Amino acid sequence: MRFLMIFISCLLIAQTFTNPTSIEEQKKSIQVFKHSPFLSYSAEFLLQNDTDCLEKIIRTGFMCPRYFYELFDEEGDFILRGITRAFSWGLVFTRATDIDIYDNQDNFIGMIEGKILKMSRIQFNFYDANNNLVAIAYINYKTKDVTITSPDNPDQIFAKFTGLSFEENGSLNIDFIAEDCSIDDRLIKVFSAFIFDFYENFMYSYELIEEKSNVSNFFHLATFILELFGPLILDALSPENDYYLPPENNYYLPPENDYYLPPEEAYLQPEED
Numbered sequence: 001m002r003f004l005m006i007f008i009s010c011l012l013i014a015q016t017f018t019n020p021t022s023i024e025e026q027k028k029s030i031q032v033f034k035h036s037p038f039l040s041y042s043a044e045f046l047l048q049n050d051t052d053c054l055e056k057i058i059r060t061g062f063m064c065p066r067y068f069y070e071l072f073d074e075e076g077d078f079i080l081r082g083i084t085r086a087f088s089w090g091l092v093f094t095r096a097t098d099i100d101i102y103d104n105q106d107n108f109i110g111m112i113e114g115k116i117l118k119m120s121r122i123q124f125n126f127y128d129a130n131n132n133l134v135a136i137a138y139i140n141y142k143t144k145d146v147t148i149t150s151p152d153n154p155d156q157i158f159a160k161f162t163g164l165s166f167e168e169n170g171s172l173n174i175d176f177i178a179e180d181c182s183i184d185d186r187l188i189k190v191f192s193a194f195i196f197d198f199y200e201n202f203m204y205s206y207e208l209i210e211e212k213s214n215v216s217n218f219f220h221l222a223t224f225i226l227e228l229f230g231p232l233i234l235d236a237l238s239p240e241n242d243y244y245l246p247p248e249n250n251y252y253l254p255p256e257n258d259y260y261l262p263p264e265e266a267y268l269q270p271e272e273d
Contacts, residue, residue, distance in 0.1 A: 030054065030174040030189075034196050045193045047174075055079070057193045065091060067197070069099070069190045078104050082112070082190040090114060094201045095122045099194060101187055110134075110187050112194075124191070125151075126183050135183040137191065146195055148188065150178075159188050161195060172196060 029049065036043035045057040054074055061067035065086035071079040082099045084090060090097030099112040108129055115123040126135035126148070135158055137148045146161035158181045163172030174192055176185065 028176050030176075031171055032174060032192050032196065033171045034193075043193075043197070045196060047189060055189065057189065059193055059197065067194075069193050071186060071189060080104060080109065080186055080190070082187075082194070084194075089116060094198045097194070097198075099190065101190060110184060112187060112191055126187055126191075128184070135181075139195075148183070148191075150182070158183060159185075161192060 030047050031049070033046045033048070034043060035046070039062070041060065041062045043059045045059070046053055047055045047057070052074070056072050058070045058072070059067060060070075061084075065084075067084045069082035071081070073079055080101060080103045082101050085098040085100065088096065088098050093114075093116065096114040096116050098114060100108065101110045101112070103109050110129055111127045111131075113125045113127065115125060122139040122141075124137040125133055126137070128134050133151045135148050136151050136154075137146055139146050144163075147157055148159045150156040150158065156178060158176070158178045160175045160177060161172050162175065172192065172195075174188065176188075
């Protein structure tokens, strides 16, 4: 009996280490699904793990100055709201959108700020309620991933967005990597819905940049080749001894005795009989 109890205890301990609790699973990885009819004023984002729907975000607004992202728990209770600023550079550039976050008591709890950088970089800063910078998000246009890192150490990754489909009815994964993340994960969830909405805009900007870069590189290479091999090519295509020579004996000879004489000498010439 004693050995049986020890054996059962070992099995329970092994199961604990091999199968983390549902809370840890929810914290480490969340999958986001978007449901939105074409040209719809609203969209629904479902946040779930492998088995259960944990939360959802309802976005209202379409082609208007303000978008609202409202987060609800699994019971349908309202948690917080993210509101894009109406009067900001975000009206012109999606990458410069600012999102203010308020809880269910209308208390300001943080902000997501889009930065206007070079065309080749897209960055969003995360601030807490005291306006302290707590995280920075970058979009990698080559791997199509979004990485949220520490503002003090870019190598310390808080979370990552990955996914293969970013269409109207697609999905992405939120992988929470750091255990001691200084950012409220609710801001990350609202940010994921915003990225889902405008991901194609970000990738379109990068594609234009890459296309422009490729065209520029092509012209630089073509110019270099012409400068290097142009004279040799022209010389090879030119006929040999293609120089101008006047026709033989085609020189100007004045008529015989047709010489110019000054008036005095012309006057002294003897008259013909």
